[in-house]
Protein backbone atom coordinates (compact mmCIF):
# COMPACT_ATOMS: atom_id res chain seq x y z
CA UNK A 1 0.00 0.00 0.00
CA UNK A 2 1.26 3.49 -0.93
CA UNK A 3 0.58 4.74 2.59
CA UNK A 4 1.25 8.42 2.05
CA UNK A 5 -1.22 8.92 -0.85
CA UNK A 6 -4.31 8.20 1.22
CA UNK A 7 -6.26 10.42 3.59
CA UNK A 8 -6.01 10.05 7.37
CA UNK A 9 -9.04 7.81 7.86
CA UNK A 10 -7.89 5.33 5.20
CA UNK A 11 -4.37 5.26 6.61
CA UNK A 12 -5.74 4.73 10.12
CA UNK A 13 -7.44 1.55 8.95
CA UNK A 14 -4.94 0.23 6.42
CA UNK A 15 -1.42 1.64 6.83
CA UNK A 16 1.18 -0.78 8.09
CA UNK A 17 -1.16 -3.73 7.76
CA UNK A 18 0.16 -6.90 6.12
CA UNK A 19 -2.54 -9.45 5.35
CA UNK A 20 -1.25 -12.91 6.22
CA UNK A 21 0.08 -14.30 2.94
CA UNK A 22 -0.50 -17.93 3.80
CA UNK A 23 -4.08 -17.79 5.06
CA UNK A 24 -5.38 -14.47 3.72
CA UNK A 25 -6.32 -13.38 7.25
CA UNK A 26 -6.92 -9.64 7.12
CA UNK A 27 -5.95 -9.01 10.70
CA UNK A 28 -2.32 -9.86 11.13
CA UNK A 29 -1.33 -12.52 13.61
CA UNK A 30 0.31 -11.29 16.80
CA UNK A 31 3.90 -12.44 16.80
CA UNK A 32 4.15 -13.66 20.38
CA UNK A 33 7.79 -14.64 20.28
CA UNK A 34 10.85 -13.45 22.12
CA UNK A 35 13.38 -14.71 19.60
CA UNK A 36 13.76 -15.54 15.91
CA UNK A 37 15.65 -18.42 14.28
CA UNK A 38 18.42 -17.64 11.82
CA UNK A 39 18.95 -19.42 8.54
CA UNK A 40 22.52 -19.59 7.36
CA UNK A 41 22.15 -17.01 4.59
CA UNK A 42 20.17 -14.67 6.84
CA UNK A 43 22.88 -14.82 9.45
CA UNK A 44 25.52 -13.97 6.84
CA UNK A 45 23.51 -10.93 5.73
CA UNK A 46 22.91 -9.88 9.32
CA UNK A 47 26.60 -10.12 10.26
CA UNK A 48 27.60 -8.26 7.12
CA UNK A 49 24.85 -5.65 7.71
CA UNK A 50 23.58 -6.16 4.16
CA UNK A 51 19.90 -7.14 4.27
CA UNK A 52 18.11 -7.63 0.96
CA UNK A 53 16.09 -4.70 -0.42
CA UNK A 54 13.24 -4.09 2.08
CA UNK A 55 14.26 -7.03 4.28
CA UNK A 56 14.03 -6.76 8.06
CA UNK A 57 16.21 -9.29 9.83
CA UNK A 58 14.54 -10.14 13.13
CA UNK A 59 16.87 -11.42 15.83
CA UNK A 60 15.45 -10.81 19.30
CA UNK A 61 12.24 -9.30 20.64
CA UNK A 62 13.99 -6.51 22.54
CA UNK A 63 15.21 -5.17 19.23
CA UNK A 64 12.04 -5.51 17.13
CA UNK A 65 9.08 -7.71 16.35
CA UNK A 66 6.79 -7.86 13.26
CA UNK A 67 3.69 -6.70 15.22
CA UNK A 68 5.70 -3.75 16.49
CA UNK A 69 6.85 -2.90 12.95
CA UNK A 70 3.24 -2.85 11.70
CA UNK A 71 2.29 -0.44 14.46
CA UNK A 72 5.30 1.76 13.75
CA UNK A 73 4.41 2.00 10.07
CA UNK A 74 0.81 2.95 10.84
CA UNK A 75 1.82 5.59 13.36
CA UNK A 76 4.48 7.11 11.08
CA UNK A 77 1.97 7.27 8.20
CA UNK A 78 -0.57 9.06 10.42
CA UNK A 79 2.03 11.51 11.72
CA UNK A 80 3.28 12.15 8.14
CA UNK A 81 6.73 11.24 9.42
CA UNK A 82 9.47 9.02 8.03
CA UNK A 83 9.50 6.58 10.94
CA UNK A 84 8.52 5.77 14.49
CA UNK A 85 9.78 3.65 17.35
CA UNK A 86 7.25 2.36 19.86
CA UNK A 87 8.06 1.90 23.52
CA UNK A 88 6.68 0.34 26.66
CA UNK A 89 5.34 3.68 28.00
CA UNK A 90 5.11 7.36 27.19
CA UNK A 91 7.82 8.12 29.74
CA UNK A 92 10.11 5.60 28.05
CA UNK A 93 9.56 7.41 24.73
CA UNK A 94 10.31 10.82 26.26
CA UNK A 95 13.44 9.50 27.96
CA UNK A 96 14.68 7.85 24.76
CA UNK A 97 14.08 10.91 22.60
CA UNK A 98 15.97 13.12 25.05
CA UNK A 99 18.85 10.64 25.36
CA UNK A 100 18.98 10.51 21.57
CA UNK A 101 19.82 14.24 21.50
CA UNK A 102 21.56 14.95 24.82
CA UNK A 103 24.53 13.65 26.75
CA UNK A 104 26.36 14.69 29.91
CA UNK A 105 27.18 18.41 29.79
CA UNK A 106 24.27 19.36 27.52
CA UNK A 107 21.44 21.76 28.30
CA UNK A 108 17.69 21.64 27.58
CA UNK A 109 15.11 24.42 27.52
CA UNK A 110 11.72 23.08 28.56
CA UNK A 111 8.26 24.58 28.74
CA UNK A 112 7.41 25.26 32.39
CA UNK A 113 4.11 23.38 32.24
CA UNK A 114 4.54 19.74 31.34
CA UNK A 115 3.17 16.41 32.57
CA UNK A 116 4.29 15.68 36.18
CA UNK A 117 6.37 12.61 35.18
CA UNK A 118 8.15 14.60 32.48
CA UNK A 119 8.82 17.35 35.00
CA UNK A 120 10.37 14.77 37.37
CA UNK A 121 12.62 13.43 34.60
CA UNK A 122 13.75 16.92 33.58
CA UNK A 123 14.05 18.35 37.08
CA UNK A 124 15.48 15.42 39.06
CA UNK A 125 16.81 12.59 36.91
CA UNK A 126 18.54 14.32 33.98
CA UNK A 127 20.48 16.82 36.16
CA UNK A 128 21.92 13.83 38.11
CA UNK A 129 23.26 12.65 34.76
CA UNK A 130 24.82 16.04 34.01
CA UNK A 131 22.06 17.25 31.67
CA UNK A 132 20.68 20.54 32.94
CA UNK A 133 17.29 22.02 32.22
CA UNK A 134 15.94 25.57 32.25
CA UNK A 135 12.15 25.87 32.54
CA UNK A 136 10.53 28.74 30.69
CA UNK A 137 6.96 29.88 31.31
CA UNK A 138 6.13 30.88 27.78
CA UNK A 139 8.28 29.79 24.82
CA UNK A 140 8.82 32.92 22.74
CA UNK A 141 11.85 34.07 20.75
CA UNK A 142 12.77 36.41 23.62
CA UNK A 143 12.39 33.85 26.42
CA UNK A 144 14.25 31.20 24.40
CA UNK A 145 17.06 33.64 23.65
CA UNK A 146 17.30 34.52 27.36
CA UNK A 147 17.44 30.84 28.38
CA UNK A 148 19.93 29.77 25.69
CA UNK A 149 23.41 28.62 26.65
CA UNK A 150 26.37 27.56 24.52
CA UNK A 151 25.53 23.93 25.27
CA UNK A 152 21.75 24.08 24.60
CA UNK A 153 20.81 21.09 22.47
CA UNK A 154 17.07 20.82 22.77
CA UNK A 155 13.77 22.64 23.28
CA UNK A 156 11.11 20.41 24.87
CA UNK A 157 7.39 21.21 25.08
CA UNK A 158 3.89 19.80 24.76
CA UNK A 159 1.44 20.55 21.94
CA UNK A 160 -1.19 21.30 24.59
CA UNK A 161 0.26 21.70 28.06
CA UNK A 162 -0.86 19.23 30.69
CA UNK A 163 -3.02 20.31 32.55
CA UNK A 164 -3.36 24.04 31.79
CA UNK A 165 -4.05 23.51 28.06
CA UNK A 166 -1.72 26.29 26.88
CA UNK A 167 -0.76 26.03 23.22
CA UNK A 168 2.58 27.50 22.16
CA UNK A 169 3.26 29.40 18.94
CA UNK A 170 5.01 26.49 17.21
CA UNK A 171 6.27 28.53 14.25
CA UNK A 172 8.14 30.85 16.58
CA UNK A 173 9.82 28.00 18.50
CA UNK A 174 10.80 26.14 15.32
CA UNK A 175 12.08 29.30 13.62
CA UNK A 176 14.28 30.17 16.59
CA UNK A 177 15.50 26.59 17.09
CA UNK A 178 16.46 26.11 13.44
CA UNK A 179 18.31 29.44 13.39
CA UNK A 180 20.30 28.28 16.42
CA UNK A 181 20.81 24.65 15.26
CA UNK A 182 18.88 23.41 18.30
CA UNK A 183 16.54 20.41 18.06
CA UNK A 184 12.85 20.41 19.00
CA UNK A 185 10.94 17.59 20.69
CA UNK A 186 7.20 17.89 21.26
CA UNK A 187 4.77 15.69 23.19
CA UNK A 188 1.72 15.26 20.91
CA UNK A 189 -0.27 13.14 23.39
CA UNK A 190 -3.16 15.58 23.96
CA UNK A 191 -3.76 16.27 20.27
CA UNK A 192 -2.90 12.92 18.64
CA UNK A 193 -1.95 12.88 14.96
CA UNK A 194 -5.62 13.27 14.03
CA UNK A 195 -5.59 16.88 15.25
CA UNK A 196 -1.93 17.85 14.77
CA UNK A 197 1.09 16.57 12.88
CA UNK A 198 4.10 18.43 14.31
CA UNK A 199 6.59 17.17 11.69
CA UNK A 200 4.63 19.06 9.02
CA UNK A 201 5.39 22.25 10.98
CA UNK A 202 9.13 21.59 11.12
CA UNK A 203 9.38 20.03 14.59
CA UNK A 204 12.18 17.44 14.63
CA UNK A 205 10.79 14.73 16.86
CA UNK A 206 7.40 13.84 18.32
CA UNK A 207 6.76 11.78 21.43
CA UNK A 208 3.55 10.17 22.54
CA UNK A 209 2.01 8.48 25.49
CA UNK A 210 0.14 5.90 23.37
CA UNK A 211 -1.59 4.93 26.60
CA UNK A 212 -3.94 7.82 25.83
CA UNK A 213 -5.76 8.62 22.55
CA UNK A 214 -3.62 6.38 20.35
CA UNK A 215 -4.69 3.20 22.09
CA UNK A 216 -7.81 4.96 23.35
CA UNK A 217 -9.45 2.17 25.30
CA UNK A 218 -7.68 2.41 28.65
CA UNK A 219 -6.18 -1.06 28.51
CA UNK A 220 -2.54 -0.55 27.47
CA UNK A 221 0.51 1.43 28.58
CA UNK A 222 2.65 2.41 25.60
CA UNK A 223 4.63 5.19 23.97
CA UNK A 224 6.27 6.26 20.74
CA UNK A 225 9.04 8.39 19.29
CA UNK A 226 8.21 9.68 15.80
CA UNK A 227 10.41 11.53 13.34
CA UNK A 228 13.32 11.05 10.98
CA UNK A 229 14.22 7.50 9.98
CA UNK A 230 17.86 8.04 10.86
CA UNK A 231 17.00 9.26 14.37
CA UNK A 232 14.51 6.46 15.15
CA UNK A 233 16.79 3.77 13.74
CA UNK A 234 19.77 5.21 15.65
CA UNK A 235 17.75 5.10 18.87
CA UNK A 236 16.64 1.54 18.17
CA UNK A 237 20.15 0.28 17.60
CA UNK A 238 21.66 2.02 20.61
CA UNK A 239 19.51 3.24 23.52
CA UNK A 240 16.53 0.96 22.80
CA UNK A 241 18.60 -2.20 22.55
CA UNK A 242 20.69 -1.45 25.62
CA UNK A 243 18.02 0.04 27.88
CA UNK A 244 15.19 -2.25 26.79
CA UNK A 245 11.89 -0.27 26.82
CA UNK A 246 10.20 -2.51 24.25
CA UNK A 247 6.41 -2.98 24.30
CA UNK A 248 4.94 -6.50 24.37
CA UNK A 249 3.64 -7.75 20.98
CA UNK A 250 0.12 -8.03 22.39
CA UNK A 251 0.22 -4.36 23.40
CA UNK A 252 1.40 -3.43 19.89
CA UNK A 253 -1.59 -5.30 18.51
CA UNK A 254 -3.93 -3.44 20.90
CA UNK A 255 -2.49 -0.10 19.79
CA UNK A 256 -2.92 -1.05 16.11
CA UNK A 257 -6.54 -1.85 16.84
CA UNK A 258 -6.96 1.41 18.74
CA UNK A 259 -5.47 3.48 15.92
CA UNK A 260 -7.97 2.08 13.44
CA UNK A 261 -10.72 4.15 15.10
CA UNK A 262 -8.67 7.17 16.15
CA UNK A 263 -10.47 9.49 13.71
CA UNK A 264 -13.93 8.36 14.85
CA UNK A 265 -13.09 8.63 18.53
CA UNK A 266 -11.37 12.01 18.25
CA UNK A 267 -14.35 13.52 16.43
CA UNK A 268 -16.64 12.55 19.29
CA UNK A 269 -14.15 13.56 22.00
CA UNK A 270 -13.85 17.02 20.39
CA UNK A 271 -17.59 17.43 19.88
CA UNK A 272 -18.41 16.42 23.47
CA UNK A 273 -15.61 18.49 24.99
CA UNK A 274 -16.73 21.69 23.25
CA UNK A 275 -20.34 21.35 24.42
CA UNK A 276 -19.19 20.35 27.90
CA UNK A 277 -16.76 23.30 28.18
CA UNK A 278 -19.40 25.80 27.00
CA UNK A 279 -21.97 24.56 29.51
CA UNK A 280 -19.48 24.38 32.39
CA UNK A 281 -18.30 27.93 31.68
CA UNK A 282 -21.85 29.13 32.50
CA UNK A 283 -22.08 27.15 35.76
CA UNK A 284 -22.20 29.38 38.89
CA UNK A 285 -19.96 27.04 40.94
CA UNK A 286 -17.16 27.04 38.40
CA UNK A 287 -14.62 29.83 38.55
CA UNK A 288 -12.80 29.18 35.31
CA UNK A 289 -12.89 26.83 32.34
CA UNK A 290 -9.79 26.21 30.25
CA UNK A 291 -10.55 24.87 26.78
CA UNK A 292 -8.88 26.09 23.58
CA UNK A 293 -12.17 25.73 21.70
CA UNK A 294 -13.80 28.57 23.66
CA UNK A 295 -13.53 31.77 21.65
CA UNK A 296 -12.45 33.77 24.71
CA UNK A 297 -9.63 31.30 25.46
CA UNK A 298 -6.14 32.78 25.17
CA UNK A 299 -5.05 29.97 22.87
CA UNK A 300 -8.09 29.81 20.59
CA UNK A 301 -6.22 31.40 17.66
CA UNK A 302 -3.26 29.03 18.08
CA UNK A 303 -5.62 26.06 18.04
CA UNK A 304 -7.31 27.37 14.88
CA UNK A 305 -3.96 27.90 13.18
CA UNK A 306 -2.37 24.55 13.96
CA UNK A 307 -5.00 21.99 14.87
CA UNK A 308 -7.83 20.24 13.04
CA UNK A 309 -10.01 20.39 16.17
CA UNK A 310 -9.88 21.60 19.77
CA UNK A 311 -9.37 18.27 21.52
CA UNK A 312 -11.08 16.32 24.26
CA UNK A 313 -9.37 17.82 27.33
CA UNK A 314 -11.02 20.47 29.50
CA UNK A 315 -9.68 21.89 32.77
CA UNK A 316 -12.02 23.46 35.31
CA UNK A 317 -11.35 25.43 38.47
CA UNK A 318 -14.17 24.99 40.96
CA UNK A 319 -14.98 27.65 43.53
CA UNK A 320 -13.63 26.83 47.00
CA UNK A 321 -10.37 24.98 46.31
CA UNK A 322 -9.16 21.43 46.68
CA UNK A 323 -11.72 20.03 49.11
CA UNK A 324 -14.59 21.23 46.94
CA UNK A 325 -12.86 19.81 43.86
CA UNK A 326 -12.60 16.43 45.61
CA UNK A 327 -16.30 16.50 46.51
CA UNK A 328 -17.18 17.00 42.86
CA UNK A 329 -14.87 14.23 41.64
CA UNK A 330 -16.11 11.71 44.22
CA UNK A 331 -19.69 12.72 43.43
CA UNK A 332 -19.56 11.72 39.77
CA UNK A 333 -21.25 8.57 38.61
CA UNK A 334 -20.26 8.41 34.93
CA UNK A 335 -16.94 10.25 35.22
CA UNK A 336 -14.27 8.20 36.95
CA UNK A 337 -11.88 9.81 39.45
CA UNK A 338 -8.65 8.48 37.97
CA UNK A 339 -5.41 9.63 36.36
CA UNK A 340 -4.82 9.12 32.63
CA UNK A 341 -6.80 10.48 29.70
CA UNK A 342 -7.88 9.78 26.16
CA UNK A 343 -10.05 6.80 27.08
CA UNK A 344 -13.59 6.15 25.88
CA UNK A 345 -14.66 6.70 29.51
CA UNK A 346 -14.66 10.20 30.95
CA UNK A 347 -11.83 10.51 33.49
CA UNK A 348 -11.31 13.30 36.01
CA UNK A 349 -8.31 14.07 38.14
CA UNK A 350 -7.01 16.82 40.40
CA UNK A 351 -3.48 17.69 39.19
CA UNK A 352 -2.40 19.19 42.54
CA UNK A 353 -2.81 15.84 44.33
CA UNK A 354 -2.48 13.40 41.43
CA UNK A 355 -0.55 13.89 38.14
CA UNK A 356 1.43 16.87 39.46
CA UNK A 357 1.59 16.02 43.17
CA UNK A 358 5.39 15.62 43.08
CA UNK A 359 5.80 19.11 41.63
CA UNK A 360 6.37 21.47 44.61
CA UNK A 361 3.48 23.89 45.23
CA UNK A 362 5.48 26.99 44.23
CA UNK A 363 6.44 25.29 40.96
CA UNK A 364 2.82 24.28 40.38
CA UNK A 365 1.85 27.91 40.85
CA UNK A 366 4.40 28.91 38.20
CA UNK A 367 2.82 26.30 35.93
CA UNK A 368 -0.58 27.86 36.50
CA UNK A 369 -2.01 24.86 38.37
CA UNK A 370 -4.61 25.96 40.87
CA UNK A 371 -5.28 23.58 43.79
CA UNK A 372 -8.97 23.52 42.86
CA UNK A 373 -8.30 22.53 39.25
CA UNK A 374 -10.03 19.43 37.88
CA UNK A 375 -8.70 18.07 34.60
CA UNK A 376 -11.42 16.36 32.61
CA UNK A 377 -10.71 13.91 29.82
CA UNK A 378 -14.07 14.05 28.11
CA UNK A 379 -15.11 10.61 26.93
CA UNK A 380 -17.43 9.47 24.16
CA UNK A 381 -20.56 9.00 26.29
CA UNK A 382 -23.75 10.97 25.60
CA UNK A 383 -22.77 14.56 26.37
CA UNK A 384 -26.08 15.46 28.03
CA UNK A 385 -25.67 12.52 30.43
CA UNK A 386 -22.18 13.74 31.16
CA UNK A 387 -23.24 17.33 31.81
CA UNK A 388 -26.07 16.12 34.07
CA UNK A 389 -23.53 14.00 35.96
CA UNK A 390 -21.30 17.03 36.58
CA UNK A 391 -24.28 19.22 37.50
CA UNK A 392 -25.42 16.78 40.17
CA UNK A 393 -21.85 16.41 41.50
CA UNK A 394 -21.45 20.20 41.63
CA UNK A 395 -24.54 20.31 43.89
CA UNK A 396 -22.31 18.79 46.59
CA UNK A 397 -20.37 22.03 46.92
Ligand SMILES: Cc1ncc(COP(=O)(O)O)c(C=O)c1O
Nearest residue numbers: 089090091115162189209211222
Ligand atom coordinates in the same frame (compact mmCIF):
# COMPACT_ATOMS: atom_id res chain seq x y z
C1 LIG B 1 1.19 14.54 28.17
C2 LIG B 1 1.73 13.26 28.73
N1 LIG B 1 2.91 12.80 28.29
C3 LIG B 1 3.45 11.65 28.76
C4 LIG B 1 2.81 10.92 29.73
C5 LIG B 1 3.44 9.66 30.23
O1 LIG B 1 2.87 8.58 29.59
P1 LIG B 1 2.84 7.07 30.16
O2 LIG B 1 1.97 7.09 31.36
O3 LIG B 1 2.32 6.28 29.02
O4 LIG B 1 4.26 6.73 30.51
C6 LIG B 1 1.57 11.34 30.21
C7 LIG B 1 0.86 10.55 31.23
O5 LIG B 1 -0.15 10.93 31.75
C8 LIG B 1 1.02 12.55 29.69
O6 LIG B 1 -0.15 13.02 30.14
